[in-house]
Amino acid sequence: MNTKLFVGNLSFNTTENDLQDAFAAHGTVVEANLMVDRTTGRPRGFxxxxxxxxxxxQKAIDALNGAALDGRNLTVNIARPREERPATSGRNRY
Structure with missing residues (x-):
């Protein structure tokens, strides 16, 4: 089993520290990252x-999947590898 977890349905007000604190109650957090939009710098909600x-x-999944954080019910599960997307050159996209 992987140790990297996907955390979805995050409030845009949630910080990496909030995330780390929530998960630290269930074990040692090695890393916590919020994804942000490259263009705007705003949080993407996961x-x-x-x-x-x-x-x-697994303990964190069992405890936090569906639990509320900053007014939102979290989705927590094992992170899956990112699917490869075909490269596009910017032409012929219509």
Missing amino acids: GFVTMSTPEEA
């Missing part, structure tokens, strides 16, 4: 948290 062991990752 992020990733890496726990130190698969057991801690």
